[in-house]
Amino acid sequence: MTSVRYEHATRTYDGTSSPAIDDLELDIGDGELLVLVGPSGSGKSTALRMLAGLEPLDDGAIYIGDQDVSNVRPRDRDIAMVFQNYALYPQLSVAQNMGFPLKQQGVPKEERTARVREVARLLDLEAYLDRKPKNLSGGQRQRVAMGRAIVRRPAVYLMDEPLSNLDAKLRVQTRTEVVELQARLGVTTVYVTHDQVEAMTMGHRVAVLKDGVLQQVDAPGTLYHEPVNLFVAGFIGSPAMNLVPLGSGRPLQLGGSTLELSPAGEAAVVASGANGNITVGFRPEALEVGEGPLRAQIRTVEDLGSEVFVHLFLQHSGENLALVAKTSPPFAGRPGDNVGLQITGTTHLFAGDQSRLASTTASFRSAVSA
Secondary structure (H helix, E strand, C coil): CCCEEEEEEEECCCCCCCCCEEEEEEEECCCCEEEEECCCCCCHHHHHHHHHCCCCCCEEEEEECCEECCCCCHHHCCEEEECCCCCCCCCCCHHHHHHHHHHHCCCCHHHHHHHHHHHHHHCCCHHHCCCCHHHCCHHHHHHHHHHHHHCCCCCEEEEECCCCCCCHHHHHHHHHHHHHHHHHHCCEEEEEECCHHHHHHHCCEEEEEECCEEEEEECHHHHHHCCCEHHHHHHCCCCCCEEEEEECCCCCEECCEEEEECHHHHHHHHHHCCCCCEEEEECHHHEEEECCCEEEEEEEEEECCCCEEEEEEEEECCEEEEEEEEECCCCCCCCCCEEEEEECCEEEEECCCCEEEEEEEEEEEECCCC
16 A cells, blocks of 8 residues: 655646645545545646645655655556546457456456456456446446456556546445455545535545645544534535624624524634734524524525425525535425524634634524623
8 A cells, every 4th residue: 555645735727826736735544545636726636636646746755655656657666547538448358458457557358357357346347348338337347447447456546536427326336346456456546526515524624725736634524523614614514504694793693683602602702812803704504494583584494304405585685695514305395484593503704814613502692682
């Protein structure tokens, strides 16, 4: 097994003023499945291509194991890459597609055939070895592309949004297969996706990028419950965390109600010296619809069977503030209904510089009854 390390890795494209990847510091452990995630233009694919040798570094270095591969040709880096479009040769059979990299390496035909059949058994592709890609489903083509990478037995697998061309049901099924396969093989894997749900369900750790800068790298649960800043808080989670800018006034108020923090929360705000603007964040499951001092109007209700998402408008500072609550069925409310709201879970506090100050308990009380 092999580790991967980015050391101050930077890449700036010609004609641009900002780096696509800016001073990336990232360690990926032996046998780890690390997911790079972020919105379009965040630099995640560039970071992967830099590791593959398809993009040069303008500064810094990249190590595979103990070797600095910054100036090593892609073919000599001992990596295998799975692309979004599978990149299969249409004129070749499944067996020929999977064995192609071995043929390029000069592996004898008998060994080549044995290794292809071994991987085909692993991926349940034995019945399709003589077929052409056009006669396969999307999921089968994806497995052939995976098989072509696996058969090489590289030190590192690189996967660039390999499931994005699959339909929703097949994508869920296949990502489970990828996770199980990676665990069985134990090979260090770097996986790129724009889908944060995919990232959270697949990665041992997830690295969140924005504008070429690494925001946070942690286990999925840590990203969800302890985001380091506003961007990670708003990006991770579906639906996203409710983020409410409450300004610099004290006490903190929302929609005519006062936010009461726990003593620990108050102490964290005071200790940070954050006397400026404060943003409050709470997950949809932490917002209870029914009774409560906050008054809002239901916009729409998404009943997914096992859970219900209630989208609401709340009047705050003369504007309609959009909130989302997650609740269990059945839910009787309808669009246009006026309802009460209360926070019943963890509340996150963010400073004006967007860093998280604390995660605490909080509640609202009516300012009128104060």
